[in-house]
Amino acid sequence: MNIRFVPAWDNGHREMGGHWIQEGKPAILNNTLSSLMQSDHVIRVHNNGTVTDDVSGVWAPELDVTLDAEGQMTDITCADMIADAKRSGWDVVQRWRGNLSPLGPVQDAGTSVGGDLAHHIMTMPGFWVVTSPSVTVDGCREDGCRNNPAVYNVDPSSDLESCESCAWIEEIGLDGWVILHREADGE
Numbered sequence: 001m002n003i004r005f006v007p008a009w010d011n012g013h014r015e016m017g018g019h020w021i022q023e024g025k026p027a028i029l030n031n032t033l034s035s036l037m038q039s040d041h042v043i044r045v046h047n048n049g050t051v052t053d054d055v056s057g058v059w060a061p062e063l064d065v066t067l068d069a070e071g072q073m074t075d076i077t078c079a080d081m082i083a084d085a086k087r088s089g090w091d092v093v094q095r096w097r098g099n100l101s102p103l104g105p106v107q108d109a110g111t112s113v114g115g116d117l118a119h120h121i122m123t124m125p126g127f128w129v130v131t132s133p134s135v136t137v138d139g140c141r142e143d144g145c146r147n148n149p150a151v152y153n154v155d156p157s158s159d160l161e162s163c164e165s166c167a168w169i170e171e172i173g174l175d176g177w178v179i180l181h182r183e184a185d186g187e
């Protein structure tokens with residue numbers, strides 16, 4: 001079924017802030033674009049601005065990023081992730097601040113798919129998906145940590161564990177998500 005989303009704010013539901021809601025449906029969170037775009041759930045935006053979500057044959061790319069021992073993503077990691085996505089046919093959308101900006105591709109964890117980002121999605125036909133890259137840590141300096149290059153370079157096969165700090169970073173994962181677009185053929 002084709003769904004149309006409209007900005008809640010402009011349709012008398014200011015309590016919903018920047019959310020976009022399904023036209024003709026009650027203005028509740030379950031009917032928002034953000035709710036539809038759960039992690040790894042691919043949707044398709046058609047040329048007429050409607051949305052379908054029973055997409056078959058197109059999957060979210062599996063992305064992973066390497067964080068440093070402070071839990072930060074390096075520029076190189078960032079570029080690698082974008083390149084990986086590209087190889088799977090997807091373009092990573094840069095963090096949205098009204099315009100495409102150089103703030104990086106990771107959207108803050110608390111951000112929902114609404115406002116200008118939702119407008120951008122609704123006016124750009126093709127496939128769209130939100131995903132959370134998996135995380136590995138590199139460059140730790142703790143003795144005996146598997147993420148310490150000086151350790152694993154000596155014996156890559158040893159089954160060392162992450163130190164407490166790295167384990168914490170791995171558990172939290174990337175504090176945010178990325179959104180990707182992919183061209184679609186036809187309508």
Ligand SMILES: [Zn+2]
Pocket residue numbers: 140141142145146147148162163164165166167
């Ligand atoms: Zn460590």
